[in-house]
Amino acid sequence: MAELTFFTGPMNCGKSTLALQIDYTEASAGRRGVRFTCQDRAGQSTISSRIGLAEAALEAHPHLDFWDFVTAGLTSGRRIDYLICDEAQFYEPAQIDQLARIVDDLGVDVYCFGILHDFRTEMFPGSARLVELSDRIEWLQARPRCWCGAPATHNARTVGGVMVTEGSQVVVGDTAPGAEVAYEVLCRKHHRRRETAWVGGMDLTPEPLPFDEGDV
Ligand SMILES: [Zn+2]
Numbered sequence: 001m002a003e004l005t006f007f008t009g010p011m012n013c014g015k016s017t018l019a020l021q022i023d024y025t026e027a028s029a030g031r032r033g034v035r036f037t038c039q040d041r042a043g044q045s046t047i048s049s050r051i052g053l054a055e056a057a058l059e060a061h062p063h064l065d066f067w068d069f070v071t072a073g074l075t076s077g078r079r080i081d082y083l084i085c086d087e088a089q090f091y092e093p094a095q096i097d098q099l100a101r102i103v104d105d106l107g108v109d110v111y112c113f114g115i116l117h118d119f120r121t122e123m124f125p126g127s128a129r130l131v132e133l134s135d136r137i138e139w140l141q142a143r144p145r146c147w148c149g150a151p152a153t154h155n156a157r158t159v160g161g162v163m164v165t166e167g168s169q170v171v172v173g174d175t176a177p178g179a180e181v182a183y184e185v186l187c188r189k190h191h192r193r194r195e196t197a198w199v200g201g202m203d204l205t206p207e208p209l210p211f212d213e214g215d216v
Contacts, residue, residue, distance in 0.1 A: 002107045004100050006088070006130040008116050009140035010185045011155050015113040016040075017049035018140065019086045022111055031081040034073075036060045038090040039172050047086045057084075060091055066098040070106060080108055088114035089124035090170060096129035103135075118169050119157035119183070121191070144185045147197035152185035156196055163194045 007015055019035075026033055035057035037047045048054040060066075066083070073080050085091070085099065091114075099110045112130055117123045123131075131137065146152045156163050157171070159181055171181050184196050 002103045002109045003135040004103045004110045005136045006134040007113045007138045010152050011183050012144040013140040014142045016047055016086055019084050019113045020053045023084045026082055032079045033082040035084045037086040062092050070102050082109040085112040088112040089127045091126040093125050093129040100133045119155050120165055146187035146190055150187035154186050154191035156184045156186050158182045163196050
């Protein structure tokens with residue numbers, strides 16, 4: 001039975017690495033797949049992982065019809081057993097519907113990888129549609145940590161080093177130090193308080209200890 005699977009987690013949890021690993025494992029078993037990405041940090045048409053792996057991919061631009069692409073390929077005699085769909089948060093909801101139809105009607109496995117919500121903590125439309133339609137949602141086990149040590153669950157955007165909570169949903173930046181528009185993963189508390197590693201390190205808002213004076 002073919003499945004639509006959504007692998008998700010915050011930035012820096014190894015989604016693109018897993019995308020390339022699954023592609024490699026499937027190809028090793030003699031299966032034929034097609035890789036897609038959308039606005040990868042390395043530039044168009046590459047799935048790149050932060051630990052150094054990279055493979056060419058097709059760009060899933062907003063007007064790409066996955067159903068038309070796959071049916072045209074199969075009609076022309078091309079074998080397609082699975083799709084690898086990285087950066088799926090950027091896909092149009094209609095494209096996610098096309099992927100579900102490809103699973104159901106063509107028996108092609110579709111592996112999607114993407115973050116769930118944006119720097120404002122709102123879900124990307126493509127990710128929301130994946131949550132609605134996927135057969136399986138897998139949370140990646142390699143969890144990055146907030147600067148405080150807690151598991152990081154939220155993505156913060158910084159501009160010139162300062163965390164922002166307004167702006168357009170899609171601005172491609174990186175978690176590499178020094179970028180003008182950058183992303184940092186935080187726990188929910190520090191995301192809510194807008195305390196990035198830079199602010200946290202400055203110790204501007206020390207937390208009161210959870211004791212009242214009567215206990216001391
Ligand atoms: Zn934290």
